[in-house]
Amino acid sequence: MTEQAEKPFLYVVVCAAGIAADVSKLITAAQExxxxxxxxxxxxxxNGFFDTAAVQAQTGRPIRSAWRTPGDPRPFPPPDxxxxxxxTFNTVNKWAAGLADTLAVATLCEAYGLGxxxxxxxxxxxxxxxxxxxxxxxxxxxxxxxxxxxxxxGEPDEDGTRPEFGWERALDLVxxx
Numbered sequence: 001m002t003e004q005a006e007k008p009f010l011y012v013v014v015c016a017a018g019i020a021a022d023v024s025k026l027i028t029a030a031q032e033x034x035x036x037x038x039x040x041x042x043x044x045x046x047n048g049f050f051d052t053a054a055v056q057a058q059t060g061r062p063i064r065s066a067w068r069t070p071g072d073p074r075p076f077p078p079p080d081x082x083x084x085x086x087x088t089f090n091t092v093n094k095w096a097a098g099l100a101d102t103l104a105v106a107t108l109c110e111a112y113g114l115g116x117x118x119x120x121x122x123x124x125x126x127x128x129x130x131x132x133x134x135x136x137x138x139x140x141x142x143x144x145x146x147x148x149x150x151x152x153x154g155e156p157d158e159d160g161t162r163p164e165f166g167w168e169r170a171l172d173l174v175x176x177x
Contacts (some may be wrong), residue, residue, distance in 0.1 A: 007036045008036070008081065009078070009079055010037050010038070010079065010081050011037045011079040011081075013083065013107060014045045015041075015044075015088040015090070017154070021050050021051070022165065024050075024054060025053065026085055026170060027058050027059060031058075033175070035171075038061050038064070039055055039061070039063045040063070040065065040107050042104045043064055043065050043102055046063060052081055061075065062077070064103055065103060067106075079111065081174035082107070082111045082116060082117070083118075083170040085121035085123075087123060087126055088124065092107070092120070092137050095108045095137070096136070096141050102105065106155050108166055117145075117174045117176075119169075119174045120141070120148050121170050122148065123165070149173060
């Protein structure tokens with residue numbers, strides 16, 4: 001009997017944006033594509049931006065938002081890829097600057113050194129996206145090989161409906177060779 005290969009492991013970094021409430025859509029899509037998933041959330045995101053109990057049940061793993069102590073075992077294996085969705089103005093700018101003050105941003109900074117593919121689905125209001133620091137951060141991150149999906153401002157369309165957030169696009173980006 002041959003042993004099955006382990007599934008690839010995807011880190012999903014969740015930031016504090018209203019659309020984060022639907023992160024289960026990304027997790028479902030990843031699991032359907034045969035990924036194991038672990039969620040790392042910014043400290044603000046874990047406090048009411050998505051259903052943490054439902055996500056823990058869906059992944060079968062704890063949500064990480066704080067560093068473990070040195071004696072604690074690593075709760076996730078090393079990532080084969082990382083998705084940041086939704087990615088906020090704050091996280092994108094801190095990541096590009098190397099300001100690893102949260103586990104989520106430190107994980108993103110470390111991903112570069114690990115050489116794993118990283119995909120980002122930005123969720124940034126148009127007024128913030130116009131800021132020069134944000135534009136500079138996008139240039140720096142793209143230069144590091146980070147793959148970006150279409151920007152999403154969350155602003156309603158002319159008919160009052162909100163456009164769909166492209167959760168699965170993140171998987172397409174990390175799976176691209």
